Amino acid sequence: MFDALSDRLSTVFDRLSGRGVLSDKDIDEALREVRVALLEADVALPVVREFIAKAKERATGEAVIRAVKPADQVVKITYDGLVEMLGGDKEPEALNLSLNPPTIIMMAGLQGSGKTTTAGKLALRLQKERKKVLLASLDTRRPAAMEQLATLATQAGVESLPIVAGQAAPDIAKRAMTAAKLQGYDVLILDTAGRTTLDEAMMSEAAEIARIANPHETLLVADSLTGQDAVRTAKAFHERLPLTGLVLTRADGDGRGGAALSMRAVTGLPIKFLGVSEKIDGLDAFDAHRVAGRILGQGDVVALVEKAAQDIDAAKAEAMAKKLAKGQFDLEMMSEQLGQMKRMGGMEGLMGLLPGVQKVKKQISEAGISDKMLDRQQAIISSMTKAERKKPDILQASRKRRIAAGAGVEVAEVNRLLKQHRQMADAFKMMSRDGGKGFAQMARMMGAGGGNPMAQLKALGGGKMPQPTPEQLEEMQKQLQGLGGPGGPKLPGLGGLPGFNPFKK
Numbered sequence: 001m002f003d004a005l006s007d008r009l010s011t012v013f014d015r016l017s018g019r020g021v022l023s024d025k026d027i028d029e030a031l032r033e034v035r036v037a038l039l040e041a042d043v044a045l046p047v048v049r050e051f052i053a054k055a056k057e058r059a060t061g062e063a064v065i066r067a068v069k070p071a072d073q074v075v076k077i078t079y080d081g082l083v084e085m086l087g088g089d090k091e092p093e094a095l096n097l098s099l100n101p102p103t104i105i106m107m108a109g110l111q112g113s114g115k116t117t118t119a120g121k122l123a124l125r126l127q128k129e130r131k132k133v134l135l136a137s138l139d140t141r142r143p144a145a146m147e148q149l150a151t152l153a154t155q156a157g158v159e160s161l162p163i164v165a166g167q168a169a170p171d172i173a174k175r176a177m178t179a180a181k182l183q184g185y186d187v188l189i190l191d192t193a194g195r196t197t198l199d200e201a202m203m204s205e206a207a208e209i210a211r212i213a214n215p216h217e218t219l220l221v222a223d224s225l226t227g228q229d230a231v232r233t234a235k236a237f238h239e240r241l242p243l244t245g246l247v248l249t250r251a252d253g254d255g256r257g258g259a260a261l262s263m264r265a266v267t268g269l270p271i272k273f274l275g276v277s278e279k280i281d282g283l284d285a286f287d288a289h290r291v292a293g294r295i296l297g298q299g300d301v302v303a304l305v306e307k308a309a310q311d312i313d314a315a316k317a318e319a320m321a322k323k324l325a326k327g328q329f330d331l332e333m334m335s336e337q338l339g340q341m342k343r344m345g346g347m348e349g350l351m352g353l354l355p356g357v358q359k360v361k362k363q364i365s366e367a368g369i370s371d372k373m374l375d376r377q378q379a380i381i382s383s384m385t386k387a388e389r390k391k392p393d394i395l396q397a398s399r400k401r402r403i404a405a406g407a408g409v410e411v412a413e414v415n416r417l418l419k420q421h422r423q424m425a426d427a428f429k430m431m432s433r434d435g436g437k438g439f440a441q442m443a444r445m446m447g448a449g450g451g452n453p454m455a456q457l458k459a460l461g462g463g464k465m466p467q468p469t470p471e472q473l474e475e476m477q478k479q480l481q482g483l484g485g486p487g488g489p490k491l492p493g494l495g496g497l498p499g500f501n502p503f504k505k
Contacts, residue, residue, distance in 0.1 A: 042258025
């Protein structure tokens with residue numbers, strides 16, 4: 001998400017770097033470029049005007065710190081403006097869960113916006129928080145809508161309201177509320193019907209359901225790919241329904257991000273979640289600071305740790321950390337790390353969360369660093385015998401030819417993988433010299449031993465998102481050498497690949 005905007009803003013800031021002092025003309029030129037970048041990202045014109053006006057005031061006012069580099073100052077002003085546009089300095093908006101269950105959550109939106117899928121994703125999220133959730137489909141018009149929600153409920157590990165043919169949506173809502181109360185559910189999620197366009201019949205039915213259910217949360221689900229149409233849809237629904245928040249779907253496919261940047265400012269409603277994939281767990285809590293950081297190429301280390309905590313098996317992480325603390329790192333362990341990366345969103349998903357990636361996308365592409373590379377590397381390791389994975393030193397020319405043929409690659413690619421493994425193994429041996437303290441910390445960060453990874457992350461960063469130090473960035477770059485092959489481009493400012501520990505001291 002925001003790829004086009006990130007690229008354009010990076011170009012603007014790079015142009016300012018190296019200048020000693022910015023003149024008024026420089027500031028006007030930079031803000032003009034930022035204005036064009038926001039408009040090209042499909043941000044609403046009134047929102048852009050207000051953003052630029054405030055940014056110019058900050059750039060020329062007392063807020064300017066003369067000791068800070070001019071380019072960094074403009075980045076900071078732009079960052080503050082984006083945070084304000086996206087929701088301000090407040091904590092991320094949590095769901096309003098009632099103290100007297102069941103909490104009723106009503107999902108509204110146009111047909112095709114991802115409403116039913118989002119209901120299933122939200123149910124899974126609440127189920128992981130140990131809430132007893134009931135899903136109920138009120139969509140009596142779309143073919144198989146009720147069956148789809150029942151399937152999603154099964155995937156999420158929650159219950160769905162039994163289907164009764166011929167019942168009207170208001171009657172289903174009443175039956176769902178009764179079932180939720182009698183059976184002791186913590187949360188009831190009502191998935192309402194949609195239309196391909198706004199019409200009075202849909203709005204009247206949604207308003208009637210809202211009157212009957214009196215929901216604690218009424219979430220509008222909007223497709224971020226529709227841009228300003230999503231903003232107009234939000235305004236229309238907000239006039240008829242007591243909306244409490246927004247969910248933007250297909251955020252991972254939206255290169256512009258104009259809907260997200262306009263929604264809060266135009267409607268005054270908080271964006272509570274972003275749908276980031278078609279998978280049942282592809283729903284992220286919205287955080288203005290973290291989104292603004294990603295737009296400006298600062299990455300999102302918090303989201304990276306959250307993904308790790310969710311997708312990495314705690315027992316395996318602890319066992320691996322103990323081996324690494326002893327300086328042990330074989331090809332079997334490397335294959336496991338590659339698999340973990342794929343489960344956490346693959347190369348592309350992880351790269352978007354790392355600092356500095358925006359500036360080196362072209363080099364990454366030229367180096368051939370992609371999810372396909374992970375697949376090839378795993379195929380190479382899978383073509384080895386157990387003994388070869390444990391002791392790669394025994395791999396002579398004949399064995400390498402056999403492995404290459406089995407994996408469908410050239411021998412050179414096998415050699416490249418072995419070189420990468422040696423570099424990573426050497427790095428782990430160096431890190432194990434402190435008695436393995438760094439690895440113990442890494443295991444705790446991944447949730448091993450019952451710790452809270454997010455609480456530990458905040459403790460490390462003093463309550464804020466920790467930023468890699470120059471020494472850590474240098475270590476990250478070393479980890480990447482060899483990925484793109486001999487003579488491949490240098491990739492400054494990257495980490496998060498197998499063996500990367502963002503909290504290495």
